[in-house]
Amino acid sequence: MFRSLVAGGPSTRPQIGEQLALSRPTMSASIGELERLGYVEKIGESQGSLGRKAALYRVGAGAGHVVAIDAGSTHVRLRVATLDHRLLHSRTYRLPTSHRLMNEEISRAVAEEFAAAATETEAGWGPLRAIGIALPSRVVGDGAERASTRQDELFTHFAPPAGPKLVLENNVNCAAVAENVYGVAQGRQDFAYIQIGLKLGMGLMLGGRLIRGRNGAAGEIGHLAYPFAPGHTPVAGEAETYLGTEALMQRVRDAWPEAPPPPPEDAGDLFARAEKDEVAAREQVERHAADIGALVASCVALVDPGLVVLGGGVGTSPLILPIVRKVANALSYAVSVETSSLGPDATVLGIEKLAVDRALDVVLAQPSP
Structure with a gap:
């Protein structure tokens, strides 16, 4: 049910129940548990086809948010968003010079933009679950040869905070993800x-x-x-x-x-x-x-x-x-x-989608208090 709200945006109980083939008792129990955790919140009512009003729900603040960064060759673009992709904050910084390779200048810009966005954080955004960064380089996982990828140049000046999951991906791969989800x-x-x-x-x-x-x-x-x-x-x-x-x-x-x-x-x-x-x-x-x-x-x-x-x-x-x-x-x-x-936003939207996917794994893996 929670994944349905993340993917589809605000919905009523009948809409979710029909989509997932859930009974009314199951719907009520599930919504109640998600509300208790702060993962969903009621935002109003929607008029039904038979004249009845139904409560309208969306992802709640307790689910948290993600930070997505396009560490590009010419710009650094940053988005802070909820898990259902509602924009909370954004910023764009044009690099003084263009860079064909990942380097410490891009790292410095990422560090400064992330720090600036952190000062805008509001309590209503909930916890930071994941940070996604799209890099102008190849990206490989732990255990692989990393020196030639230059991906670790990111950490010359940027030090990710402890706690949130860090997602790294090649910038063009991210753009492909965004086109597949939102674009042509x-x-x-x-x-x-x-x-x-x-x-x-x-x-x-x-x-x-x-x-x-x-x-x-x-x-x-x-x-x-x-x-x-x-x-x-x-x-x-x-x-x-x-x-x-x-x-x-x-x-x-x-x-x-x-x-x-x-x-x-x-x-x-x-x-x-x-x-x-x-x-x-x-x-x-x-x-x-x-x-x-x-x-x-x-x-x-x-x-x-x-x-x-x-x-x-x-x-x-x-x-x-x-x-x-x-x-x-x-x-x-x-x-x-x-x-x-999607134009210049393709990459940052793609890494946001990947960061949200990782954040979902974190949220849904947490035991109920």
């Missing part, structure tokens, strides 16, 4: 979320399961060797170097006409000018979209996900979607390509 891949058993921005990444869900791989490296498409061409030696990780925004902007500057206007300052400026049909900008964006389409085709050839969701600062641009669709379907098997409906 909702309910899909098989799909790939591909992030295109400063970095590349893929979160892969097959058979309803998030695929992580033995070394936490499943979906690390940025690590693909590139290029494959006569006279060239493939270099590990060169796919990300070539398709990332830093290399994109270098190509734009190198190819930009000498005549005014001057080249764009950054990727945001490039895409804004392309949207205004500035010829040189449009040509560069279309070429980059074709390159992304080729990358998507390679991913489709490997895992045949049926659906690819594009995310990230570049991936969510409406300018690239039709070209990526055309190129990907021309070069590989038939695939639907869509743009993320």
Whole structure:
């Protein structure tokens, strides 16, 4: 019953009873026990179809809350939420510089944002049950080789408090989770979320399961060797170097006409000018979209996900979607390509979902006082 309220939001006793096929006595006893623990609370009444009013319940303060943090390459996004995903507090911090790898600067920002959020804590939020942090790195469990993942760089400045469970996950995997729960891949058993921005990444869900791989490296498409061409030696990780925004902007500057206007300052400026049909900008964006389409085709050839969701600062641009669709379907098997409906919030919403899942295990494992 408690999981039903967490997943579905406020409900009446008849609604929960019908959904779970529970009798009225069982419903009454269960609601009473959950109310005693503070895990549910009555928030009003709902008018029934026969004119009767029914008490409306939601997850209570006693169930506690979670903190979700997207420790990104350009921003740190933080959400404090109840177990049924009601937002209690949020904050976003833009890093002074972009970082391709997990490092102590990101750790410092996480520590400062978490400390700032802690000062906003209210008694009505209940206990902190779990902290979820999405990292721009591979993530492996205890006992695995961790040095090369850089995941422990998180703890250079951030020291998690004792008590709440700590959940770590790769940021693109988190975005895939969010798309599956809330976004355009909702309910899909098989799909790939591909992030295109400063970095590349893929979160892969097959058979309803998030695929992580033995070394936490499943979906690390940025690590693909590139290029494959006569006279060239493939270099590990060169796919990300070539398709990332830093290399994109270098190509734009190198190819930009000498005549005014001057080249764009950054990727945001490039895409804004392309949207205004500035010829040189449009040509560069279309070429980059074709390159992304080729990358998507390679991913489709490997895992045949049926659906690819594009995310990230570049991936969510409406300018690239039709070209990526055309190129990907021309070069590989038939695939639907869509743009993320969650935008920059995908990762933090995904790690929040994983933190709530861990918090549920904690709450439901506690013995009744």
